[in-house]
Amino acid sequence: MDHRLSHLDALRGFAIVLVVGIHARGYVGPLSTPADRVWAAVATVAVPAFFLCDGYLFARAQGRLNPFNYPAYLGKSARRLLVPWLIFSLLYLALRAAAEAAGVLHDRMVVGRPASAVARDLYESRIAMQMYFLPSLFLIRALAFAVRPISLGPGWGVALAFAASVALRKTLAPTLGSDPVTNALGGFQYYLIGVFLFKYEPFIKDHAWGVFASLSLSAATALAWSEAFPPTHARLVYQCTYLAAAYVFCLTFARAGGPLARVGRRTMGVYLLHGPVLLKVVDTAVSARVRNPITAFLVVWAVTFAASLALARAVTLTRGGRVLLGEA
Numbered sequence: 603m604d605h606r607l608s609h610l611d612a613l614r615g616f617a618i619v620l621v622v623g624i625h626a627r628g629y630v631g632p633l634s635t636p637a638d639r640v641w642a643a644v645a646t647v648a649v650p651a652f653f654l655c656d657g658y659l660f661a662r663a664q665g666r667l668n669p670f671n672y673p674a675y676l677g678k679s680a681r682r683l684l685v686p687w688l689i690f691s692l693l694y695l696a697l698r699a700a701a702e703a704a705g706v707l708h709d710r711m712v713v714g715r716p717a718s719a720v721a722r723d724l725y726e727s728r729i730a731m732q733m734y735f736l737p738s739l740f741l742i743r744a745l746a747f748a749v750r751p752i753s754l755g756p757g758w759g760v761a762l763a764f765a766a767s768v769a770l771r772k773t774l775a776p777t778l779g780s781d782p783v784t785n786a787l788g789g790f791q792y793y794l795i796g797v798f799l800f801k802y803e804p805f806i807k808d809h810a811w812g813v814f815a816s817l818s819l820s821a822a823t824a825l826a827w828s829e830a831f832p833p834t835h836a837r838l839v840y841q842c843t844y845l846a847a848a849y850v851f852c853l854t855f856a857r858a859g860g861p862l863a864r865v866g867r868r869t870m871g872v873y874l875l876h877g878p879v880l881l882k883v884v885d886t887a888v889s890a891r892v893r894n895p896i897t898a899f900l901v902v903w904a905v906t907f908a909a910s911l912a913l914a915r916a917v918t919l920t921r922g923g924r925v926l927l928g929e930a
Contacts, residue, residue, distance in 0.1 A: 610655045611866030612856035613849055618869045619907060620648035625731060625877045626903040629885040631895045643825060646837075647845040649735060650792035652869075654845060656739060657796025660746055672747050679743045687736035690874050694730040695720070697879055727780040730878055737782035742790050760798040767791040768838070795842060799849055810854045817847035871914025872907070880913075881906050 624645050627633075633641070664670050699712040711729060712720055720729075727734040749763055771787045779785070799806065806813050824840035856863055865872075884906045892898040 606858060606863075606867070608858040608860070608863045609849070609852040609856040610658065611858075611863040612852040612860060613651050613862075613866070614655055614869045615862035615864070615866035616848065616852070617648050617651035618865060618872050620645045621732070621873065622876050622881075622907045622910065623903045624648055625881055626885070626906055627899060628731075629881060629902060630889075630899045633895050633899065637896055643840075646841050647848060650789065650841065650845050651848065652735065653739070653742065653789040653792035654796035654799070654849060656742070657746075657793035658800045659796075660743070660793075661797040661800040676744060676747070679740055683736040683740045686870070686874060687733055691724050691730060691733050694733075694878060695724055698729055725781060731780065732873060732877055734780050734782050734785050735873070738785040738789055741782060741786035742793050745786070745790060746793065757798065757801060760794055760801065764791055764794045764798070767794060792842075792845065795846060799846065803853070806850055806853065810850060814847055814850045814854065817843045817850060821847055865911065868911060868914040871917065872910045875913045875917070876906055876910035880910055884909065 623641075627641065627645075632638075663675070695712060698707070701707040702710055702713040711723055723729055767787075767790045771791065774784075774787055777784075821840050821843040824836045824843060827836035828840055852862075881902070885902050888898055888902050888905070892901055
């Protein structure tokens with residue numbers, strides 16, 4: 603029996619498309635200022651959407667399983683998140699070392715450097731830029747249990763935990779790095795949004811259009827304020843309301859056979875496979891032929907996504923009978 607949640611699959615599908623775009627953006631030259639602003643506004647929910655989905659699923663599991671076996675949950679999380687993180691981090695490390703030794707890459711991050719420096723770069727996802735997310739999510743799942751009495755209580759408890767999470771992040775990690783700890787501090791607030799949305803899902807379903815319109819209007823207003831007053835917290839408000847609006851849209855319209863839902867089932871594979879090697883190969887091929895930065899960005903984004911999705915469909919990684927790379 604298929605227990606997939608099509609709206610979460612669709613939200614993940616939307617998010618992974620943006621994630622590949624974010625990484626493709628880092629490989630091309632400066633875009634026009636308006637294009638960069640539009641892209642920044644659209645892509646801001648890419649990684650937060652994954653944290654939101656996980657918070658939703660945690661709250662759902664708490665409600666369905668009584669008692670909730672937290673040690674088993676954390677053990678499964680370690681297999682699902684930390685094992686692929688270790689495997690692919692070492693894989694990309696080996697590929698990077700081979701490319702440097704062969705003279706393909708002249709910027710030395712591995713060959714000839716101290717092991718401690720290489721280990722630090724590996725931990726901080728400088729060798730494979732997307733790897734930080736997996737241990738970050740594991741840390742958030744561990745933190746979720748510690749604050750469970752607050753975050754899984756009434757709606758005001760979730761709101762209180764969210765406010766505390768934002769304050770903690772602003773205090774301890776005002777600028778997010780590429781290491782798992784600071785990103786876990788940043789991602790927990792979106793995790794709590796997922797908890798909140800699960801709790802009020804019946805209300806959201808009954809008033810979907812009104813909720814979606816209210817969130818969209820709030821996002822548009824906050825975005826306008828963030829352009830006029832950059833020091834304010836309007837950008838956080840924009841990001842959170844835009845993220846929640848995307849969730850409501852998927853909840854209302856997503857179907858199991860829809861294109862975004864199908865992509866969302868391959869999220870882990872696309873995430874692990876699209877960079878840095880595949881992305882670098884595509885960028886090298888495109889940059890030699892396309893001079894316009896915006897066109898190059900769009901082509902690198904589209905080709906890298908299509909190739910990584912095709913690879914994700916073809917490759918399955920298992921451990922002890924559990925799928926680590928394949929369907930999310």
